[in-house]
Amino acid sequence: MARRRPKGVLELGWAVIESAATGRAEHVPTDQIYPEDVVRRIAFQAGGGHGWRISALSTPRAKAPPWKIVVITGAPSWAEYWAPALAALPQDREMIVVDRPGFAGSEPVEYVGDIRVQAQALMPLLETAPNQKLLLVGQSYGAAIAALMAANRPARLQGLVLLSGFFGETGPTGRWLVGLGSKLLKWAPRLVPRDLKNAVREVRDQHTQLDHLHEALARLRVPVHVVHGDADDFAPIETAEQLVAETRTRRPMAFRKVEGANHFFNDGPAEMVLELIEDCLPKPVDWKGLGAATWAVVKARLPRFSRARAKPAAATV
DSSP states (O other), rough: OOOOOOOHHHHHHHHHHHOOOESSSSSSOOTSSSSSTSSSSEEEETTTHHHEEEEEOOOOSOOOOOOEEEEEEEOOGGGGGGHHHHHSTTTTTEEEEOOOSSTTSOOOOOOOOOOOHHHHHHGGGGOOOOOOOOEEEEEHHHHOOOOOOOHHHOOTTTEEEEEEEOOOOOHHHHHHHHHHHHHHHHHHGGGGGGHHHHHHHHHHHGGGHHHHHHHHHHHHOOOOEEOOOEEEESHHHHHHHHHHHHHOOOOOEEEEETOOOSSOGGSOHHHHHHHHHHHTOOOOOOHHHHHHHHHHHHHHHHHHOOOOOOOOOOOOO
């Protein structure tokens, strides 16, 4: 039987430590759980002129489906925690979940603290097949990076989802973890695995880069969906609500509060997180119904002419 992946931020931290000790990039190798034709590990070269090798998990499809969904993960950035959602994805959808630069199977080893550089490096993820539409999802720390990627106006981008977005303010659990991690980095840095070290530095220093996030959101022309759990003790829901209320955008951002949900939507049933993402896809237009409704309005506004016709005048001799 395959080993269970730890859940939650504390167990995730322990998984990172255990993986580093054994030299693995994944805590539970995905290929031991899912066949390669269901969930496949891929790699690509980073954009922006960077020579890094970036690792990701994908859903192989014989033919490009109508929608491609790209997920930019949080900190620490481990795509393997999205494997159940990838496996449960319908065949008419494609999904790619990335290990961001500096995490898991991705290069570099060094810390990449600038979210603009990370956005440049991950732009190749947004390439699509002909006529394929694109939805971009940014999770936690990845939300700000996804916003910068969306601001570059990739072709066929139809929407941006900020899922459990982290926007500089930590909740009780986040403060405790970042505080503990900062102390370890100061007094015993060699004992902290790379992924935990980079995650702590990212979360601790992100507040200095929020101007880039606000600027990116102001330039977006596509719908932006902010989805947040009201039980999130890592990234407070109040911060997400404040972002929606105070950020000037070309079109209003849609906010959805998920009752009882914590910071890790992908820890729950795969169907739940997939349903939340699916709800953010643009709904198809009922052109037939729209045409009938439009004609009814036009017809109601047309002048009403009497059907009675005037009798012809009597002929004279």
